[in-house]
Amino acid sequence: MADIERRVAAFGSWSSPIGPDLVAGSVISLSEPWLDADDVYWLESRPAERGRRTLLCHGLDGVTRELTPDPIRVGNGVHEYGGGSYTADRGRVVVSSQSDGRLWRLDPDPEGLDQAVPITPEGPWRYADLRFDPQAERLYAVRETHDEAAPADSTLVVNEIVALALDGCDGAGRLLVGGLDFVSSPRPSPDGALLAWIEWDHPRMPWDGTRLRVAPVLAGGSLGAARTVAGGPAVSIVQPEWSPAGVLHAASDETGWWNLYAYPDGAAPRPVAPMEAEVGGTAWVFDISWYAFAPDGAVIASARSGGRDRLIRIGADGAVAEVDAPFTELDGVRASAVGGVVVAAGPHDGAALVRLRADTAEPAGVLARSVRVLPDAGYLPTAEAISFPTTGGATAHALYFAPANPAFAAPDGELPPLVVIAHGGPTSQASSALSLERAMFTSRGIAVVDVDYRGSTGYGRPYRDALQGQWGIADVDDCVAAARYLVAREDADPARLVIRGGSAGGYTTLAALAFQPDVFAAGISLFGIADLALIHQDGHKFESRYDEGLLAPWPEGKAVFAERSPIHVLDRFRAPMLLFQGLDDKVVPPSQLDTMETGFAAAGVPYVAVRFDGEGHGFRRADSRRTQLRTELGFLGRVFGFALADGIDIVEVPGLGARSD
Secondary structure, eight states, X not given: OOOOOOEEOOTTOOOOSOOHHHHHHHBOEEEEEEEETTEEEEEEXXXXXXXXXXXXXXXXXXXXXXXSOTTOOBOOOTTTTXXXXXXXXXXXXXXXXXXXXXXXXXXXXXXXXXXXXEOSOSSSEEEEEEEEOTTSSEEEEEEEEOOTTSTTOGGGOEEEEEEEETTSTTTTOEEEEOSSSEEEEEEEOTTSSEEEEEEEOTXXXXXXXXXXXXXXXXXXXXXXXXXXEEEBTTBOEEEEEEOTXXXXXXXXXXXXXXXXXXXXXXXXXXXXSOOSSBSSOOOSSBOOOSEEEOTTSOEEEEEEETTEEEEEEEOTTSOEEEOOOSOSEEEEEEEETTEEEEEEEETTEEEEEEEEOTTTOOEEEEEXXXXXXXXXXXXOOOOEEEEEEOGGGXXXXXXXXXXXXXXXXXXXXXXXXXXXXXXXXXXXXXXXXXXXXXXXXXXXXXXXXXXXXXXXXXXOHHHHHTTTTTTXXXXXXXXXXXXXXXXXXXXXXXXXXXXXXXXXXXXXXXXXXHHSTTTOXXXXXXXXXXXXXXXXXXXXXXXXXXXXXXXXXXXXXXXXXXHTOGGGGGGGOOSOEEEEEETTOSSSOTHHHHHHHHHHHHHTOOEEEEEETTOBSBOOSHHHHHHHHHHHHHHHHHHHTOOOOTTOXXXXXXXSOOOOO
């Protein structure tokens, strides 16, 4: 963009080309990349098609084809979050259907189109984490069964590993591994003689403690006696994979960081490349891939530390080399004989499906982009990694994004409003990559800080475990500390601090406003948790005991659940609130928003509540996202008293009082 004379205008009132319509409708989510020889597969989630996810394939001929046209929606509800929604091998493709829970085989017809053929029956089953058997016409999968008589009862949900014939003759599947609370990652060895998998039990989550197991595959297809290879109650094992030579590998956090290990049959485990970085992470969804084997036996991997990812190549001798690439966030590292592929993003580049060279893992081309037309870089912020003191003598971390707009400057002496983001999980992490949603705020003169509070991933296990028993305390303290740190640096207006978060981050938002009501001038909660006991009693199986580690054992610790639930102290809230909720949310019951509205009205707390029909735990439709973002800007303009540009209307907040410009 050519240099232009900047117009002086108040923070928050700047005009920007990055608006709610652009953010809601132009970003396509890319996920679950896969390689089958020369063919590259991936999923696209399209807001303009009501969030439908579809499977695409880019072939050797250079043509990209959509394999699952509307109305097929690729995905699954295993653990409610899904993942591992399809697999491909030697041209064979099987997808999991979000709409009916069935598995479908995609068969090319003479015209080159794909006909979907069901291989599982209708019923109470969901399937994820799919892999073909190398030696038989069958498929391994994680199957989740829901009791049709009591679908909401998480105690009746059963998770197992099954085998399924590709012609559908196995019905819902032949049971291979069962009797456990959770299983994942069925991975056959290259010769099909062995099957590895991950298992764990309540009350642990997969990032707390898991077991890596291996069993021989017998002549009839059943499994022989299984043995534990690695893991335990306090060691998390993720992503088992077999090397081309048939050696089992996985990432273990036994040193305090998820690092790669080799588990040779009959020999001691061998660390592949010890480092203070995470080659692994929290398995909220199935089939996440942090590493893959190159044709020469080297490993291509994503390693996270210091608030960003780095693409690395681990040689056969264990030597680690960082790949020269402009990416700071990586997802889904895959490789085959012809090279690699990864979903990658940088500070000024949206997520892209990137080819990697087979010999060096360097970028070799882009196959798909999440953002087709990028705004001028002058409107895009760059992350500053910050560390700051917090309670208990600890240090917390965050990514700070200053306002950025080449056409505007603020009046001398004015400090910007600050949005403090509490991410979800709460084990997730802040992202340094381009976010048009974040840029929508910063390009209007609103600063953003994305807080990696204690409990976040990417800083080693001790930091992740620091939230144990402290949820609603340590995370809140760290968000408050981040805001105060930036205020002390004169990067934020102390009178215009807002905290914002979704899901678990929504809980942190509500807890901050309830238990430290003098810090933030406003709050924005997206499907946030207000009633911890309600979530515990009515939540789905995967998370049904997660909160016991974060809070206290149940039922002995019921008092802790009550004490830290914002819904019981709604009269303590002072700041105006903006609340969003999907009415089909299976994680956070919409009923708690009804209770909050009643309590806020009784206590005189100014608030706006927005409900979306047809949306669940996260908003996927373009119209919902557009409404959400316009409402957020209108709410901030009303609360902080700045005019809004680009035709965005002020949102009236009942009970807030007359606006003073």
